[in-house]
Amino acid sequence: MTGPSSDRILGLSPRARRVVVPLLLVAVLVIVVGTLLTQRSSGGSGDVATTDSGPLVGSDLHAVAGSAGRLFVAGHGGAGYRDPSGGWRQIESLANKDVMGWAAADGRLLAGGHEGLYASTDDGATFDQVAGLPVSDAHGLGGAGEVIYLSAPEGGVFVSADGGETFEERAPQRGDIMGTIWVDPSDSDVAIASSMRDGAVKTTDGGRTWTALGSGTGSMSVAVGEGGVDLFVIGTGDAQVSTDGGTDWASAAIPGGTSAAFYTAEGKLVVAALDGDRADVYEQVGTQWDPLS
Missing domain, CATH: 1.20.5 (Single alpha-helices involved in coiled-coils or other helix-helix interfaces)
Structure with missing residues (x-):
């Protein structure tokens, strides 16, 4: 009842x-x-898991790099990373920051772009803006240990020897340097970068003078292998490769839309190509390019 x-x-x-x-x-x-x-x-408020496609980077793709086992890609509209286990995650704190270069230095991951420099202490999940920079826009960035190279269109090349606390202007005429700058971990006075004017360029005096390596003009990204021997330069629609530190160069085939390249710690060559407003990332396997999902 x-x-x-x-x-x-x-x-x-x-x-x-x-x-x-x-x-x-x-x-x-x-x-x-x-x-x-x-x-x-999915990283909570720090990052957001994506689905099958690569991270959202916007209308321009500028830089690809690796740190702490993760692969990072960035462009005008956003940035993201790929874990070793696979799958891409969007970095919310770098949305619309126009990141153009990466650097692993002083125990942090750094991103340079619109409004200056950003730093992460959680392997790239979240970033905070670094205060006190001498310039407002970082077009090139690289680092090793506590030494950080930064280039800006309004000020040329600046170098910090204290992990980014202070910067010294080294080459005011080199505002054409952009992308991720390779800094030799065994000698931070040696660095290789991409120049929109001269292609791959190299310094051996801490960024004060830069010498063109002969890869051609108008490069957007240069990947540098361990020891500075293997070089891979992305130009405007083409690519050049050198296996002797830049003495000799040969043309290289790349996927359509490629604008950034990077050598991993294992010596593997990775390139990133723009697909709409997202990044497609490929790993070189022999003469082929295998997509990284």
Whole structure:
């Protein structure tokens, strides 16, 4: 028998409520826990997991680099990274920051772009702006140890020897340097960069003077292997490769839309190509380019 109608709530008798209400509470708890786990697995507010495609980078793709086992890609509209296990994540704190170069230095991952320099202490999940820079826009960036190279269109090349606390202007005439700058970890006075005027360029005096390596003009990115021997330069629609530090060069085939390249710590060559407003990333395997999903 059921109780009087006055004892019913939402059409349920007291006896039914004793069964249904606990089940509803369990269902709500499952939903809440599942949501929290999903947010945690995608990085919470720091980063957002993407699906099958590469990260959102906007209308221009500028730089690709690696740090702490992660592969980072950035452009005018955004940046993201790929974990070793696969899958791309969007970095919310770098949205619309026009990141043009990466640097792993002084225990941090640095990104240079519009409004200056950004630093991460959590392997690239989140970034905060670095205060006190001598320029407002970083078009080139690189580092090793506590030494950081930064280039800007309004000020040329600046170098910091204290992890970015202070910068010294070294080459005011080299505002054409852009992208990720390779800094020799064994001798920070040696660096190789891409120049929109001279192609791949090299300094051996801490950024004060730069010499063209003969790869051609108008380069947007230069990938440098360990020791500065293997070089891969992305130009405007073409690519050049050198296996002797820049003495000899040969043409190289690249996927359409490629505008950035990087050598991993394992010596693998990776390139990033713009596909709409997202990045497609490829790894060189022999003479082929395999996509990294």
